[in-house]
Every structure is written in structure tokens, then in C-alpha cells.
Amino acid sequence: GAVVSQHPSRVICKSGTSVKIECRSLDFQATTMFWYRQFPKQSLMLMATSNEGSKATYEQGVEKDKFLINHASLTLSTLTVTSAHPEDSSFYICSARIQGITGELFFGEGSRLTVL
Amino acid sequence: DAKTTQPPSMDCAEGRAANLPCNHSTISGNEYVYWYRQIHSQGPQYIIHGLKNNETNEMASLIITEDRKSSTLILPHATLRDTAVYYCIVRVAYQGAQKLVFGQGTRLTINP
Numbered sequence: 001g002a003v004v005s006q007h008p009s010r011v012i013c014k015s016g017t018s019v020k021i022e023c024r025s026l027d028f029q030a031t032t033m034f035w036y037r038q039f040p041k042q043s044l045m046l047m048a049t050s051n052e053g054s055k056a057t058y059e060q061g062v063e064k065d066k067f068l069i070n071h072a073s074l075t076l077s078t079l080t081v082t083s084a085h086p087e088d089s090s091f092y093i094c095s096a097r098i099q100g101i102t103g104e105l106f107f108g109e110g111s112r113l114t115v116l
Numbered sequence: 117d118a119k120t121t122q123p124p125s126m127d128c129a130e131g132r133a134a135n136l137p138c139n140h141s142t143i144s145g146n147e148y149v150y151w152y153r154q155i156h157s158q159g160p161q162y163i164i165h166g167l168k169n170n171e172t173n174e175m176a177s178l179i180i181t182e183d184r185k186s187s188t189l190i191l192p193h194a195t196l197r198d199t200a201v202y203y204c205i206v207r208v209a210y211q212g213a214q215k216l217v218f219g220q221g222t223r224l225t226i227n228p
Contacts, residue, residue: 006159034215044218045218046215106162107161109159
């Protein structure tokens with residue numbers, strides 16, 4: 001099946017630093033990718049929709065200047081958590097759909113961010 | 117997208133069939149029923165989806181009622197590795213940019 005890969009899988013950083021998480025579609029092109037955040041024992045919360053070659057669409061309540069999304073190619077989207085604080089510690093998950101094919105979304109393995 | 121209602125948790129014995137219900141009474145005619153699962157600390161995994169007819173694949177079966185207001189995901193022979201949170205989602209397919217919104221799901225525990 002289609003594969004979506006995230007990197008890094010785990011990252012620990014100091015408060016105030018920025019962290020970049022990559023999401024790659026390994027064997028297909030994805031014009032649209034989605035970024036989710038998940039806190040412990042909670043469901044996935046959609047943060048933004050990443051569109052190749054254009055600006056991301058953010059969900060209500062998600063700060064676009066805090067969570068920078070870049071979708072520069074059909075196989076790569078990045079999420080940068082700027083000036084991270086402990087409350088940004090979470091599990092970040094991306095997903096993508098095969099271009100031209102409808103149906104299921106494929107999800108990455110997730111990236112666990114811990115801000116000290 | 118239509119709202120779904122799932123029991124928060126269920127238990128099932130290993131080797132038995134696990135039947136996970138989902139209510140989606142406000143589903144529209146063009147909305148599909150999707151099932152995903154999330155094993156602890158991993159990304160969600162697609163299981164199956166359907167519109168009207170029952171569907172079966174190598175992982176599970178999906179039974180949709182005739183009025184489409186509810187559905188049941190069936191794992192025919194549950195194993196310990198099927199312990200996960202299962203999400204039932206209804207949405208319109210065939211729209212590439214349409215987002216997938218997750219509810220709280222059902223935490224399924226398979227017991228030895």
C-alpha cells in the first residue's frame with residue numbers, strides 16, 4: 001500500500017526553539033496533505049490542510065504563525081513549530097491522499113514532540 | 117460531515133469476532149462510511165469504507181444498514197494485535213482536498 005513517512009519520529013527540544021517535522025509520500029504524489037495533533041488519551045485534531053504550491057488552510061484556533069506549513073513539492077510537506085513551548089508537546093501526524101485516486105487517506109507514523 | 121456516535125470502549129476475547137457499532141443517523145446520500153484504527157503511539161491505519169453495500173477486505177467486513185443510519189465493523193477473528201482505538205467517520209469521497217475529522221472512537225481491547 002501507499003506509504004507516508006514522517007521524520008523525526010521523536011524530538012526533544014528546549015523551550016523557545018523551533019522544530020521542523022517532515023512528511024513525505026514515498027511512492028505517490030500528494031497535492032494535499034493534512035496535519036493533525038494528538039494529546040494523550042485524546043482523538044486526533046486536524047490542524048491544517050497543506051496544499052502543494054499554495055498557502056495552507058488552518059483550522060479555527062490554530063495559529064498559522066506558530067505552526068508554519070510548507071508544501072513545496074508533490075511528495076513533501078513540512079510543519080515547523082516555531083518558538084516551541086511545553087504546551088506544544090504533542091504527537092503530530094500527517095496524512096496524504098494519492099493524487100487522482102479517491103478513498104482512503106494514508107497516515108504517517110507520527111512525530112512525538114517534547115518541549116522542555 | 118455527518119456526526120458519528122461510537123461506544124467509548126469494548127472488550128472482546130481473542131479468536132472471537134469483534135463487532136464495533138457506529139451510529140450516523142444524519143448521514144447524507146453522498147457520504148461514505150470510513151473506518152480507521154490507531155494502535156498506541158502510531159498513525160491511524162485505514163481499514164475499510166463503504167457507501168451502501170456491505171464490504172469485505174482482508175482486514176474486516178463493514179455492514180451498513182439499509183437506511184444507512186448505522187454500521188458495524190466486524191473483525192472476524194480478533195487477535196491481540198487488534199487492540200486499538202477504532203474510528204468511524206462519514207464523509208464525502210471523491211473530493212481530494214476534503215479533510216477527515218476524527219471523533220473519539222472506540223477503544224477495543226482484545227483479551228487473551
